[in-house]
Amino acid sequence: MAGCARLGALAALLMLGLGCTQGDASIAATDPDAPAAAWLPGDGVFEIEHETFALRPPPVADRVAYFGDLHVHTTYSFDAFAFGTLATPYDAYRYARGEPIEHPAGFMVQLREPLDFYAVTDHAMFLGVAKEAADTTTEFSKLPIAKPLHDLNAPDNRGLLSLTRRIRTFATFLPAAVAGIRDGKIDRELVLGITRTAWQDTIDAAELFDEPGRFTTFIAYEYTTSSDDRGNLHRNVIFKDGEKIPTSPFSRFHSQNPEGLWDWMDALRADGVESLAIPHNSNGSNGQMFKLVDWAGDPMDDAYAVQRIRNEPLVEITQVKGTSETHPALSTEDEWADFEIMPYRVATMMQSEPAGSYVRDALRRGLALESQGMTNPYTFGFVGASDTHTGATSDDESNFFSKVGLLDATPELRGSVPLSLLPNLGLRLVAPRTRQEVDGRSYMQSATPTYGASGLTGVWAEENTRAAIYEAFRRKETFATSGPRIRLRFFAGYGFEQGVLEAPDVVQVAYASGASMGSDLQARGSGAPGFLVWALADPKSAPLQRLQVVKGWIDAEGETHETVHDVACSGGAAVDPATSRCPDNGAAVDLADCSTSPGSGEPQLRALWRDPGFDPDQRAFYYARVLENPTCRWSTWDALRAGVAPRSDLPKTIQERAWSSPIQLMPE
Numbered sequence: 073m074a075g076c077a078r079l080g081a082l083a084a085l086l087m088l089g090l091g092c093t094q095g096d097a098s099i100a101a102t103d104p105d106a107p108a109a110a111w112l113p114g115d116g117v118f119e120i121e122h123e124t125f126a127l128r129p130p131p132v133a134d135r136v137a138y139f140g141d142l143h144v145h146t147t148y149s150f151d152a153f154a155f156g157t158l159a160t161p162y163d164a165y166r167y168a169r170g171e172p173i174e175h176p177a178g179f180m181v182q183l184r185e186p187l188d189f190y191a192v193t194d195h196a197m198f199l200g201v202a203k204e205a206a207d208t209t210t211e212f213s214k215l216p217i218a219k220p221l222h223d224l225n226a227p228d229n230r231g232l233l234s235l236t237r238r239i240r241t242f243a244t245f246l247p248a249a250v251a252g253i254r255d256g257k258i259d260r261e262l263v264l265g266i267t268r269t270a271w272q273d274t275i276d277a278a279e280l281f282d283e284p285g286r287f288t289t290f291i292a293y294e295y296t297t298s299s300d301d302r303g304n305l306h307r308n309v310i311f312k313d314g315e316k317i318p319t320s321p322f323s324r325f326h327s328q329n330p331e332g333l334w335d336w337m338d339a340l341r342a343d344g345v346e347s348l349a350i351p352h353n354s355n356g357s358n359g360q361m362f363k364l365v366d367w368a369g370d371p372m373d374d375a376y377a378v379q380r381i382r383n384e385p386l387v388e389i390t391q392v393k394g395t396s397e398t399h400p401a402l403s404t405e406d407e408w409a410d411f412e413i414m415p416y417r418v419a420t421m422m423q424s425e426p427a428g429s430y431v432r433d434a435l436r437r438g439l440a441l442e443s444q445g446m447t448n449p450y451t452f453g454f455v456g457a458s459d460t461h462t463g464a465t466s467d468d469e470s471n472f473f474s475k476v477g478l479l480d481a482t483p484e485l486r487g488s489v490p491l492s493l494l495p496n497l498g499l500r501l502v503a504p505r506t507r508q509e510v511d512g513r514s515y516m517q518s519a520t521p522t523y524g525a526s527g528l529t530g531v532w533a534e535e536n537t538r539a540a541i542y543e544a545f546r547r548k549e550t551f552a553t554s555g556p557r558i559r560l561r562f563f564a565g566y567g568f569e570q571g572v573l574e575a576p577d578v579v580q581v582a583y584a585s586g587a588s589m590g591s592d593l594q595a596r597g598s599g600a601p602g603f604l605v606w607a608l609a610d611p612k613s614a615p616l617q618r619l620q621v622v623k624g625w626i627d628a629e630g631e632t633h634e635t636v637h638d639v640a641c642s643g644g645a646a647v648d649p650a651t652s653r654c655p656d657n658g659a660a661v662d663l664a665d666c667s668t669s670p671g672s673g674e675p676q677l678r679a680l681w682r683d684p685g686f687d688p689d690q691r692a693f694y695y696a697r698v699l700e701n702p703t704c705r706w707s708t709w710d711a712l713r714a715g716v717a718p719r720s721d722l723p724k725t726i727q728e729r730a731w732s733s734p735i736q737l738m739p740e
Contacts, residue, residue: 128285131540134579135532135549137559138541140189141168141465142292142529143308143352143391143457148194148270149294152461153202154221154242155477156230159463161192161277167464169287176230177481181464181473184612185557187528188536189288192274192463193308195296196323198249200270201263205245212262217248235479253325268320279314284537293321295349297328303360304353304418305330307384308457309337312346312542329367331376334383348545350455352388355396356418359428362437362450372441377449386545387452389431389552389731390527391459392466392475393418393519397731399426402433406622406636408699408727412524412554421519435693435734436624436632442691443630453548453590453733454695456527465528467555469726470666472525472706480520487521488710488719490514510719521722525706526554530730532561532588548590553730556613561606562589562696562732568602573678578604589695590733595740600686603735605639606678607698613728614700615673617642618654621681625692636697640679643672649684659701661725666704666712673701689739696732703728 145152146161156176159167167173170186204210205218206225212218220241223229229237252258271293278289291311298305307330311317322336330349337347354361366376389397394414403409417424427433431454438450458465459475466473474480484494490513508517515521530551531544544550551560561579565586572578582604587593593601609616619640626632638647641654648655658671677698702725704712711718718724 131534138188142191143459145461146463148200150198150202164463165281176477191290191292193292193294196321199267297324299360302417303358304356307349359425362434374446377447380449389454390456398432414522439626453550454552455529456552469525469706483710487516488707489714548733551732554728556610558730559608560730563604564735592736595688600682603681619677620697639681640677642674692737693734695734700728
């Protein structure tokens with residue numbers, strides 16, 4: 073056995089398990105060039121196996137719900153980098169798969185459970201440039217404009233005292249850089265080279281982490297533009313696959329006009345590159361996102377509408393910078409319209425005009441345009457997203473870390489607790505003009521207190537792959553949630569009989585004889601279609617309180633209307649036919665500790681509903697909305713942990729919710 077003592081580490085481990093013999097093994101120990109087959113035992117050690125496993129699970133018979141985020145920024149976005157974000161696209165995908173990553177402020181963040189799909193959508197404009205400017209070894213960093221960014225995210229520049237520098241840098245760098253490119257002081261090819269390099273790395277990260285059947289990534293980016301009055305017109309561009317991708321993304325540097333983006337997408341589509349764009353934060357558009365004229369101010373025509381809906385079949389209805397479903401000024405009879413309203417134009421404290429800025433209003437406007445004989449440009453489906461600028465979705469009210477890195481990393485900076493509680497620095501950190509007095513205390517003045525811990529996209533797809541999920545986007549079989557993993561189904565059809573919800577094959581029946589969310593349904597005769605609505609609660613969130621159908625329609629005089637119907641109540645309670653409302657289910661929140669009493673909240677709600685006001689001659693849309701029982705808002709959680717009373721001007725509780733894409737009802 074002397075030869076065993078002279079074997080290398082690998083051979084020694086093998087011999088430990090298999091035994092050592094004299095002969096070939098000892099010869100090999102003294103002859104390092106001897107082939108392994110001459111001295112390592114092999115034949116017969118393991119039995120031959122024929123078992124296999126699937127790298128990609130087979131498609132399921134019924135479509136299932138997958139959840140993801142289609143709006144994520146990393147260190148390549150100029151603003152995220154200025155806010156201290158070092159997370160790369162690779163880090164973002166690790167986070168989405170359930171791994172912890174470091175927040176810019178130094179603490180670790182992790183999802184409650186992994187997501188099924190994710191898209192890094194860094195700003196195309198100045199993609200990677202801020203990071204390049206801060207790195208003093210690069211060519212771009214040698215330009216005078218780059219000096220304020222030098223070593224911005226070095227360890228000794230990441231404390232709270234750097235906030236003023238970061239805000240000043242962010243506010244001055246962009247306009248100066250744009251001016252430098254225009255007047256030739258900054259080489260355009262240098263900027264384009266940086267962009268292409270960062271874009272290729274973004275693509276590489278998506279390709280590396282895409283795992284068909286288990287986790288899906290989409291190659292994507294944000295087209296960031298606005299109207300001249302600071303109305304938000306941002307879109308996220310999502311590519312179907314990675315077979316063919318443009319060498320650089322289309323940005324505001326190419327055109328401020330979103331119609332230019334659609335032209336670019338159409339040209340790529342003709343060359344075999346399929347994509348779609350998703351508008352977001354219409355709430356901050358100052359009425360510009362869903363206006364009734366084109367970019368030039370001319371009335372929309374059919375060509376405009378067809379091109380828009382071809383390229384923009386979806387709209388982001390909720391995210392951290394507020395929810396864009398509707399507004400109390402637009403939906404005066406909807407008691408739940410005042411949900412996470414962010415009333416400002418994006419990146420400002422200027423008020424945003426509600427009309428033309430909210431999704432339900434846009435659906436109604438689309439009906440009015442259609443009544444004039446043109447294609448409806450606003451027949452979109454719904455998605456939700458986070459718009460995180462840390463690489464990490466923050467959708468948990470009880471553990472909210474917001475979106476802009478170091479700038480809102482603490483409750484004091486988020487405006488949810490008084491500035492006097494800010495460790496060591498207190499009020500000295502914040503200039504008087506950026507403070508506001510509430511309840512006799514000083515708070516940070518910004519849009520951040522109106523932010524929400526939102527949201528997610530849900531899709532109904534056969535499998536977790538780019539192809540299947542993208543097809544769900546295209547057929548608009550999508551739903552949005554304000555954060556919880558609520559599963560929501562919505563169908564309409566004329567073949568649904570009473571008791572269909574109890575049938576074991578209810579889903580197959582619904583697909584076979586009805587129209588799913590995002591589809592059109594043709595009216596038949598005078599009878600009302602049946603609407604199948606079904607919601608399952610997130611086991612990690614609150615039980616469900618009520619299930620609703622939102623209807624919008626246009627009358628013979630060309631006026632549009634809307635109404636909200638409760639269609640299923642928790643506890644089996646009946647809907648009051650006079651008000652179309654469920655009774656109070658007794659759910660309550662104890663603000664002393666944010667504990668809840670569920671009342672008659674349910675793990676699921678479902679209904680077969682027929683519209684009592686149905687008119688087969690009226691053009692209409694319907695979508696489902698489901699509400700959880702009330703729970704503490706993130707700002708209340710912050711105040712509770714700080715030992716102070718919640719601000720009186722912020723909602724103390726919210727009702728998390730989900731929205732289905734609309735079904736469009738076409739008259740005979």
